Amino acid sequence: MPSINGRPFELILAELGQMRAGAKGSSIVLVGEPGSGKTHLLGRLRARLQQDEREGKGATVYIYVRSNASAATLWRHLQHALASDLLRGPEASQLQAVFQRDQQRADKVGHGALRHVLECLRDGRHFHAAAAWLRGEQLGESDLAALGLAVEKDDEDQGRERDAMLVVMAILRFLAPTPVVICFDQVEALESYHGELAGYHAMGRLISELNDGNDHLLLISCIVSAFEHRFDQLSNGADRDRWLQYKAVLRPIGWEPALELVQARLDAAIPLQAARLAHASDPLWPLDEMALKPLFAATGLCLPRTLIQACKQQFDALMPGDAAPVQPVTLAIFLRDAYNRNLAEARRTATKQGLSKTLSDCLPWLLQNSRMMPLGRDEARSRYASQAWRGANGDIALAFCDGRGNALTNQFKRIDREWNPKILKLAILRDPAVQPGARGAELLVRLKERGAREVHPLPEALAVLQAIRNLAATARSGELFWGDQIVSEPEVTDWALSHLPQPVEELRTALTGHKIPDDDPILPRLLELVVADKIVAAEAAAGRLGITTEEVRECARRHPMRFGLLDGAPVVVFEAAGAPAR
Amino acid sequence: MRSGKGRAPAIDPIEARKLLLNAIAEATAPLSAKHLGTLPELGRKVSGTAISKWLADDLQSGGVHWWGSGKTRGLWNRDPKDAAHDRLLEIAAVELLGRTMLEKRAAGMLPAIGGAIVKSARATLLAEGQLREVAAPAGVKGKIVINAARPEPYLQAAIAHLLDSFGISRSPERIQALLGVEQPPAAAHDEQEVRDTAEKIFAAMNRIAFSPGTTVTFYRLRQQPELVQIPKQIFDRAALLLESERRALLSIHDHATALSAEERESFVTDGLGKYYVSIYAR
Numbered sequence: 001m002p003s004i005n006g007r008p009f010e011l012i013l014a015e016l017g018q019m020r021a022g023a024k025g026s027s028i029v030l031v032g033e034p035g036s037g038k039t040h041l042l043g044r045l046r047a048r049l050q051q052d053e054r055e056g057k058g059a060t061v062y063i064y065v066r067s068n069a070s071a072a073t074l075w076r077h078l079q080h081a082l083a084s085d086l087l088r089g090p091e092a093s094q095l096q097a098v099f100q101r102d103q104q105r106a107d108k109v110g111h112g113a114l115r116h117v118l119e120c121l122r123d124g125r126h127f128h129a130a131a132a133w134l135r136g137e138q139l140g141e142s143d144l145a146a147l148g149l150a151v152e153k154d155d156e157d158q159g160r161e162r163d164a165m166l167v168v169m170a171i172l173r174f175l176a177p178t179p180v181v182i183c184f185d186q187v188e189a190l191e192s193y194h195g196e197l198a199g200y201h202a203m204g205r206l207i208s209e210l211n212d213g214n215d216h217l218l219l220i221s222c223i224v225s226a227f228e229h230r231f232d233q234l235s236n237g238a239d240r241d242r243w244l245q246y247k248a249v250l251r252p253i254g255w256e257p258a259l260e261l262v263q264a265r266l267d268a269a270i271p272l273q274a275a276r277l278a279h280a281s282d283p284l285w286p287l288d289e290m291a292l293k294p295l296f297a298a299t300g301l302c303l304p305r306t307l308i309q310a311c312k313q314q315f316d317a318l319m320p321g322d323a324a325p326v327q328p329v330t331l332a333i334f335l336r337d338a339y340n341r342n343l344a345e346a347r348r349t350a351t352k353q354g355l356s357k358t359l360s361d362c363l364p365w366l367l368q369n370s371r372m373m374p375l376g377r378d379e380a381r382s383r384y385a386s387q388a389w390r391g392a393n394g395d396i397a398l399a400f401c402d403g404r405g406n407a408l409t410n411q412f413k414r415i416d417r418e419w420n421p422k423i424l425k426l427a428i429l430r431d432p433a434v435q436p437g438a439r440g441a442e443l444l445v446r447l448k449e450r451g452a453r454e455v456h457p458l459p460e461a462l463a464v465l466q467a468i469r470n471l472a473a474t475a476r477s478g479e480l481f482w483g484d485q486i487v488s489e490p491e492v493t494d495w496a497l498s499h500l501p502q503p504v505e506e507l508r509t510a511l512t513g514h515k516i517p518d519d520d521p522i523l524p525r526l527l528e529l530v531v532a533d534k535i536v537a538a539e540a541a542a543g544r545l546g547i548t549t550e551e552v553r554e555c556a557r558r559h560p561m562r563f564g565l566l567d568g569a570p571v572v573v574f575e576a577a578g579a580p581a582r
Numbered sequence: 583m584r585s586g587k588g589r590a591p592a593i594d595p596i597e598a599r600k601l602l603l604n605a606i607a608e609a610t611a612p613l614s615a616k617h618l619g620t621l622p623e624l625g626r627k628v629s630g631t632a633i634s635k636w637l638a639d640d641l642q643s644g645g646v647h648w649w650g651s652g653k654t655r656g657l658w659n660r661d662p663k664d665a666a667h668d669r670l671l672e673i674a675a676v677e678l679l680g681r682t683m684l685e686k687r688a689a690g691m692l693p694a695i696g697g698a699i700v701k702s703a704r705a706t707l708l709a710e711g712q713l714r715e716v717a718a719p720a721g722v723k724g725k726i727v728i729n730a731a732r733p734e735p736y737l738q739a740a741i742a743h744l745l746d747s748f749g750i751s752r753s754p755e756r757i758q759a760l761l762g763v764e765q766p767p768a769a770a771h772d773e774q775e776v777r778d779t780a781e782k783i784f785a786a787m788n789r790i791a792f793s794p795g796t797t798v799t800f801y802r803l804r805q806q807p808e809l810v811q812i813p814k815q816i817f818d819r820a821a822l823l824l825e826s827e828r829r830a831l832l833s834i835h836d837h838a839t840a841l842s843a844e845e846r847e848s849f850v851t852d853g854l855g856k857y858y859v860s861i862y863a864r
Contacts, residue, residue: 007643007795031797031860033833195845225833226859229799229848247792249862251831255710293711297731300667300710300828478836490840 001264003257004304005037008248012045015218015246019179020058027207027219027243031228032250034478034486035305038222041250042183045220049181059101061086061094061180068189068473071202072360072386075164076136078206080353082171082182083134087121095121098175111170116148118174134171136164137352141405158382160356169213176216183220188227189473192361193368194489200230204239211242224477225249252301255293261304262287262311287314309484327483334482335495339471346466347459355402355431355462360386362465363398365472366504367391369497370512384418385426393513394425401430408436412443419452426452427511431459455510461503468496502559522547522555527562530575538571593624599636603646603659607785611693612649612656633657645794645863650694659788661864662695664828666703669695674713675732678739681715684727719743734761772816779820782808784829787861797833797860801848818850821861832858 002009008030019025032038042064049060063085069077086095098105099122106118113133120130129143144150172180190199203221210217221243223230234240253261263283266272272286279285284292295302295310327334350358364374364387372391375381381388385397397419401411408430419426428447436444448454472492474480480487500508525545530536538556542549549571556563556573566572601623606613615630637657640646649656669688673679679687681704689700704727707713711730718726719739728736738757745752786806787798800821803809809817824830838846838857849857 031833034836194841225797226835226838228797228833228860229801232799232801244792247796249796251862255706290711296710297712299825299831300706300712301831486836488837488840490837 001257001261004253004261005041005250008250009041009044011246011248012218012220013048016060016179016181019216019218024215025179025211025217025219026245027211027221028246028248029231029244030220030222030248030250031225032222033225033252033303035303036250036252037304038224038250039185039479040304042185042220042222045181045183059097059178061098061175061178063180063182065182065184066189066473067184067187067199067203068361068470069199070190070192070196070361070364071198072161073357074190074199074202074206075161075168076353076357078182079134079136079164079168079171082168083131083136086171087131087134098178101178105174109170109174111166113149114167114170114174120147132352134167135352136167138354138402138404165209169209172210172214172217176214179216179218180214181218181220182210183222185222186473186477186479187221187223188230188476191227191476192364192469194476196364196368196374197230197233200234201236201239204234204236204243207243208239227476252299252303253307254301255296258292258296258302258307259284259289261307262292265308265311286318287311313484331482331487331491332495335471335487335492336499338480339467339496339499342467342470343463346470347463350462350466351459355429355457356386356400358462358466359398359400359429359457362462362469363387365469365493366465366508367511369493370508372512380418381424384415385424388424389511391512396425396427396511398511399426399428401428402434404434405437408434409440409443412436412440412447415452416443416447416450419447419450421451427455428452429455429457432456453510455507457507458503460501461507464501464504468492471496502562520555520558522551523559523562526552526555526573530563530573535572535574538573541573593626593628595636598624598628599640602633602637603640604789606646606657606659607788609658610781612658614656618657640794643794645788649696651696654694656693658693659863660784660829662699663703664864666695666700667707667828670700670704670707670727671712671729671732674727675729676735678718678726678728678735680718680724680726734758737761775816776819776823779809779812779816780823780827782812783817783820783861784824784863787830788863791862795863797862799860800850800858803861804848814847818852821850821858822852824861828864830861831864833860833862835859 012028015026015028030038030041046062046064049062053059063082065078065081067077086098087093103122106115106122109115109118117130117133120126121134126143126146129139129147132143133139133147133149139147184203187200187203190203191197192199207219207221210219231240231244234243266276266284266287276285291314292307292310295307367389368374370391372389375388375390375395378388381397384399386400388395388397399411399415401408403411415426415428426447428444435441444454471480472489475487475489475492478486480492522545526541529541529544538549538552542552545552552573553565553571556565562576564574564576566574601621602618605618605621605623615633618633619628619630634641637646641648644661646657646659647661649658649662666688669691670684673684673687677687685697685700685704688704689695689697704713708715708727713727714730714733715725715727716736718724719736726736738761741757741760742752783803786803786809788794790802790806791798804817812820821830821832825832832850835841835849835857838849838851839855846857849859850861851857
């Protein structure tokens with residue numbers, strides 16, 4: 001439907017046309033209410049760019065970035081999205097298309113490591129390791145050696161962000177002069193908790209850097225209108241001006257375009273085609289036009305999504321025989337299901353992106369909702385700590401240590417040098433599976449003797465926090481639906497806080513000092529049994545403990561870091577590998 | 583060296599456009615091209631053709647509109663379609679008129695609106711169901727157009743006719759009472775203040791909008807010198823008035839009730855739980 005959101009789309013195409021004609025690229029901000037079609041517009045743009053390329057009007061690289069990152073991880077997040085979109089579809093990826101146009105382009109890349117990696121990708125050598133490096137994922141020493149790269153020595157977040165920025169800029173230079181469109185969707189997701197502005201400031205700086213360093217780049221940012229006032233709160237006017245070079249509003253639609261939209265949708269439904277021919281005089285058949293009119297009563301306008309949902313409801317009501325998906329009976333059940341769907345993906349993401357990025361992006365939500373408040377930026381503190389918070393038990397600095405080998409040792413050295421325990425308490429958050437070398441272990445002991453606490457966030461805790469963050473960001477953008485009802489971010493937050501799994505509760509306790517009540521009487525008894533037997537059928541365990549099989553199963557599910565559960569016949573419970581000591 | 587009586591310097595089209603837009607935004611009625619061409623700020627007399635050329639983009643994008651026709655033709659930043667909508671609804675709510683008479687009455691009010699615009703607005707309102715065409719009650723010929731949300735005059739006539747057919751006679755006041763008592767109108771002074779504020783908001787919104795028709799946050803609007811001192815209640819009512827008059831649209835905040843009172847204070851509210859963050863011209 002070209003008439004819907006036609007003006008913003010034309011603006012984008014006009015800017016793209018200017019850029020193809022040799023003008024410098026720009027930055028466009030799209031503002032609209034949830035359901036006004038922002039994400040749809042980006043999809044439409046992508047399809048248009050593909051069509052242009054097929055028709056010989058010139059190639060364009062299209063990159064989609066969902067902005068659920070934070071101030072400390074934005075460049076890494078962009079690197080991941082940029083590389084992922086370039087590599088998507090191994091046979092016909094955008095990167096392969098660039099190589100096909102110019103085989104020698106990689107030779108001109110100034111960034112040594114990137115040149116090695118691009119050559120590997122071009123020649124089909126060490127594809128998986130090269131792709132992982134390009135996405136910014138951490139690689140083992142053998143993979144790095146295979147790619148001909150030095151072992152990573154950078155041990156701090158700022159250094160990694162700087163590296164990511166250099167890689168992103170080098171990739172963009174490599175892609176030049178092919179125009180590149182980067183779409184930052186759901187910009188409001190930059191808030192790791194409600195009201196946090198640091199992400200917007202960092203995004204403003206990032207847009208400025210991208211804009212200044214590249215001429216062939218069109219940047220599009222989509223933000224829900226409820227968060228537009230965040231632009232007014234940006235303190236750096238120059239960054240704001242570079243970000244907001246153009247602005248377009250996605251508007252609700254009037255009755256005539258609405259009719260066209262509904263008719264187009266109905267015409268596209270193949271199962272309806274024969275029956276609709278028999279009702280040619282009624283363009284909306286089988287829908288009732290009069291039932292849609294109240295949507296336009298107040299202002300004469302309606303959001304496209306509201307209209308489509310009303311049509312869907314009417315359609316579902318007309319087709320009682322067709323089993324529509326069963327809607328969860330309560331909001332809590334809906335949120336549980338949505339969270340579980342997110343969790344599977346979050347487990348993969350959290351493992352790949354590493355402890356530091358996950359904690360940077362997700363931990364502020366947990367701490368801010370645990371009555372802690374972030375401490376302002378402090379140059380001296382930022383040399384050894386990733387974040388610092390004030391809570392009922394005083395101030396605490398958090399150091400995220402997920403380097404390996406020398407990088408980890410270097411980080412411990414810096415903490416030992418910079419941290420003053422008389423000023424601030426310190427928690428070192430790290431993966432216990434990564435063993436420091438001899439010198440690193442020595443330093444860690446020394447730091448603990450000086451009062452630092454070592455906290456081991458379990459992989460499941462990181463995945464849970466990532467899943468909650470994703471769910472909350474979706475709700476904030478007005479994209480989370482329970483039936484036809486929008487679920488708000490506060491509803492997600494309330495639900496998540498009252499259903500925090502044990503690994504996250506343990507992490508919260510370790511950082512805030514709050515005690516959590518151990519109100520699971522079955523846990524110690526089942527634990528004792530499983531530790532002794534290592535593996536036991538749920539039914540047998542239930543018999544020995546004098547409880548039902550279902551209770552055994554539920555207890556094992558509530559404590560995933562202590563028990564493994566095989567949901568077969570029979571159901572089997574076993575001791576989880578690396579379960580925390582009792 | 584040039585003599586002192588040479589041609590006036592050429593006018594910068596960008597600067598001229600700004601001056602014209604300012605004049606149009608501040609005007610209380612459409613301004614003719616002739617009037618705009620003699621604005622002293624332009625430095626010299628300018629033809630209507632040049633005015634149209636400088637404002638071509640704004641006319642195209644809907645930032646500026648032509649009002650009236652022939653000699654009454656003028657430029658204004660309000661959309662005549664919206665005014666036509668409002669007039670039709672207002673007239674249909676108080677009088678029982680057929681299509682032609684209703685359109686004529688709406689087009690003839692000042693400032694005048696072109697007949698085609700009124701006709702199109704009437705068709706849209708009928709299609710949307712805001713106006714309804716019904717058989718005229720006894721005593722009026724043909725069909726009449728009524729305001730679906732305010733059908734009282736029609737119902738009053740129809741009820742009176744129905745009662746009459748049973749030989750029952752009731753005073754107009756009793757029938758009106760049956761149809762519901764109207765809320766007492768707000769103090770006239772308040773109403774005027776709200777209207778004045780609405781005009782100020784509308785002008786400021788058009789002045790500071792990034793480009794015609796883009797959103798302006800209430801956070802920014804409230805910082806404009808002419809709006810700083812306006813009490814919040816008046817400001818909020820004025821913003822809502824612009825939406826109800828179909829001159830502007832407000833962007834809603836879906837879950838503002840979960841925010842802090844301080845944050846909510848920067849939004850506009852209808853007092854019934856709805857909060858709005860920004861406004862833009864329709």
